[in-house]
Amino acid sequence: MAALTLTATTETLRLAQPFRIAGYVFETADVLVVELDDGTHRGRGEGAGVYYLGDDLDHMRAGIEGSRTAIEAGPTREDLRMILPPGGARNAVDAALWDLEANRSGRPVWQLAGLDRAPRPITTTFTVSADTPDAMAEVARGYAGARSIKVKLTGDLDLDLARVAAIRAARDDVWLGVDGNQGFAAADLDALVAGLVEQRVSLLEQPLPRGREADLDGYRSAIPIAGDESLLSLDDVAGxxxxFDVVNIKLDKCGGLTEGLLMAAEARRLGLGVMVGTMIATSLGTAPGFVLGQIADLVDLDGPTFLAQDRAPSVTYADGTLFAGPDVWGAGKGPAA
Known part of the structure; x- marks a missing residue:
């Protein structure tokens, strides 16, 4: 690959409302935007990092600057996996390399990724952040077109079950999943799962803290359990x-679409389900996950919906689905204007 010029900028995104999960409240979200230019073609990508790993803007910027020479030398996407570790910086550069390759070849990213058909709208979950049961039920009602809803829990067992019951009463029609965000202990699991079964919950995501995965050895759950914080990159899938029954792949965790595709293939080989999630991101950061979402069992890519203002062009949400049109990212448009 020819030598490249790397430009990295940072943005602080304002959320429309505070977003609450177990142990954390988001009011803004920081992203790193990378552009790679070979003099004729450009590629862009966005990374949001991983807050619980300390993968913030300073960490991402340091990673980019420490690897600038290697990146500007024009690595392949596979080379990049050796240059940068998993995380937001690699995700942003990886997305820019995919976009650059698409523009150079005139082929969209979905073709380069080996998909057998053009991407179609996919059903995505819409997330209800933690609040009072009544307030959360009202948010769920507001997702009028949603087919799938994910509920953020905090680890307060009785309150969390009341939250889920209120949302189920408000939205009897939807697929329902919950995200523990590491908030529970192994001793809570039996009561938690029993309460979720009563409300026809179909997925329990990351109930236990990262590092307590062994507590799930031999545990038989009536609801599939997804690993999120416990499963960061390809190296974690075998474990x-x-x-876990489902691997939640987030491109900011694993370092981009290149590794995400490898994780999905390995999860399938091991008989595990594939879920694609996102950190809070703009449409530019969401579009690569949309490509991966075409081969996933579950999709949770509602990050742009939490922003006070998304970037344009933007992904489209309609009737409970997500669609990232070719104008958002990875279209293979050819030379830069």
Missing amino acids: AVGR
């Missing part, structure tokens, strides 16, 4: 067997 999911016997503990």
